Amino acid sequence: MKFYSDVANELISNSCKRDETKLDYGCTQVIIHIDSVKKEKLFGKPKGEYFTLECANLFALAPVVMEYMIENLAKYLQKKINDMLKKEEYKVLIVCLGNDNLVSDSLGAEVFDNLIVSHQSITNNVLYALKPSVYGKTNIKSVEHIQAMVKKLTPDICIIVDALCAKSISRLGTCVQVCDSGIVAGGAVNRGVDMILSKRTLGVPTLCIGSPLVVRVENILNEFMQDLSDIDVDDDNLLFGKYRNVVVAPKNIDEIVKQNGYMIASALNYAILKLNVDEQDKIR
Numbered sequence: 001m002k003f004y005s006d007v008a009n010e011l012i013s014n015s016c017k018r019d020e021t022k023l024d025y026g027c028t029q030v031i032i033h034i035d036s037v038k039k040e041k042l043f044g045k046p047k048g049e050y051f052t053l054e055c056a057n058l059f060a061l062a063p064v065v066m067e068y069m070i071e072n073l074a075k076y077l078q079k080k081i082n083d084m085l086k087k088e089e090y091k092v093l094i095v096c097l098g099n100d101n102l103v104s105d106s107l108g109a110e111v112f113d114n115l116i117v118s119h120q121s122i123t124n125n126v127l128y129a130l131k132p133s134v135y136g137k138t139n140i141k142s143v144e145h146i147q148a149m150v151k152k153l154t155p156d157i158c159i160i161v162d163a164l165c166a167k168s169i170s171r172l173g174t175c176v177q178v179c180d181s182g183i184v185a186g187g188a189v190n191r192g193v194d195m196i197l198s199k200r201t202l203g204v205p206t207l208c209i210g211s212p213l214v215v216r217v218e219n220i221l222n223e224f225m226q227d228l229s230d231i232d233v234d235d236d237n238l239l240f241g242k243y244r245n246v247v248v249a250p251k252n253i254d255e256i257v258k259q260n261g262y263m264i265a266s267a268l269n270y271a272i273l274k275l276n277v278d279e280q281d282k283i284r
Contacts, residue, residue, distance in 0.1 A: 052175050177212075
């Protein structure tokens, strides 16, 4: 059976080009490069760079560890943006996707609430924040909404924030992924009505950032059966077909969303506006 996961590090073996670094406090940083059509087909992920910052004890981080995670995520984001734009001053449009009424899909809303928007009042960089409502409420696809705002605001780069789907329950809320290959809104539950959100569709360099907050039920069942027999299931359509559009989240999902939303937003503020955590907390 093929697993579904938005987290590249779960699907891609060591045979793919990767840089793994052990950090302090039990944190790990992994950068994976998918640089050929063959690898695209093999791993089911579009070409690009996939960065993952993870910590197994993310559920109960001490303030010093949270700040350490924020600083490392911000450091990567800052370098990635500078490499993509080749300049130090820029305008950024951060688009926070998701559904406020569904906790496991409200990561975007939490990030949105913790962003510090700036019209050059703090640095020469400008940060715009956008939180589109879901297609079912507006009849407007996310890509159409974002394209209109990109045309109006003319940002140098667009950053998409969304909740991700993991392969294993051990990944839930314990990592953050950044990629430059794009993302499909709603793709985790096979109900995405949008085309991929990427540089090709938005017209500007695009980064996608998120944290896995749900797992598909058939992934859990297959993982459980493999733990029992270490033999994969052949007829997955028969056994797992009715679970295709069902996802589950941990019982403390509200705490995880709040924590990860704060972490991602703080890293974005740090990278773009050059504000450390203490400075951000004073402004909020």
